Amino acid sequence: MTETSTNTPAGTTGERAPWPAGRYGRRRERRTTPRAVVGVLAAVTAVAMAAIGWQLFRAYGDGDYSASVTRFTDMTDTQVVITILVRLPADGDAVCTLRARGASGAQVGQEDVTVSPGPDPARTQVTHRLVTSGRPVTGEVKGCRPA
Known part of the structure; x- marks a missing residue:
């Protein structure tokens, strides 16, 4: 007769050993x-x-009023010229907030610009000269909303 080996310790059957009575409290039901x-x-x-x-x-x-900067040029100590591309509904005007930042990252200029739809309202291009209080290094559009 051949014996087969199991992975249980000697002297135990394959069943789970009960906990010692009273030692760990009672088991909670699931x-x-x-x-x-x-x-x-x-x-x-x-x-x-x-x-x-x-x-x-x-x-x-609301994707009807979205904008992105296409370029910013003519930066001097007192201005930056920002060109933005605005998506508008055919019958709606928008107010876009433009801002300029200096080398330190501080805001040196901000202005709200009203934009009316052009021949293609989905691609209305606007160029605006933004007056600044210091030398800008970037021009940005913070966002647009219905006018």
């Missing part, structure tokens, strides 16, 4: 959460995430 509670929590979480997403879209996601 609690299961009812499926209805899990479903309700999942639904509440989904509604909350949708509400947060909607608020973020309203604050930052």
Whole structure:
């Protein structure tokens, strides 16, 4: 007869050894959460995430009024000329906030500029001379909003 080897210590069967009585307290029974509670929590979480997403879209996601700087030139101690490309709806004006920063990163000029749609409202180009209080190193558009 051949004996087969198992990975259990000598003198034990393959079953789990019981804890010594009274030494570790009593074991708690495993609690299961009812499926209805899990479903309700999942639904509440989904509604909350949708509400947060909607608020973020309203604050930052309106793609009808977007702008980007295409160039900034003619930098002197008192000005910078900024050219921006603005996306507008066909029937809407926008107010875009332009700013200039100095070498230290501090803001040296800021101005709100009203932009009306051009022949192609999705690609309206605007050039503006921004007066600064010091020598700028960059010109930026902070953002645009409906006028």
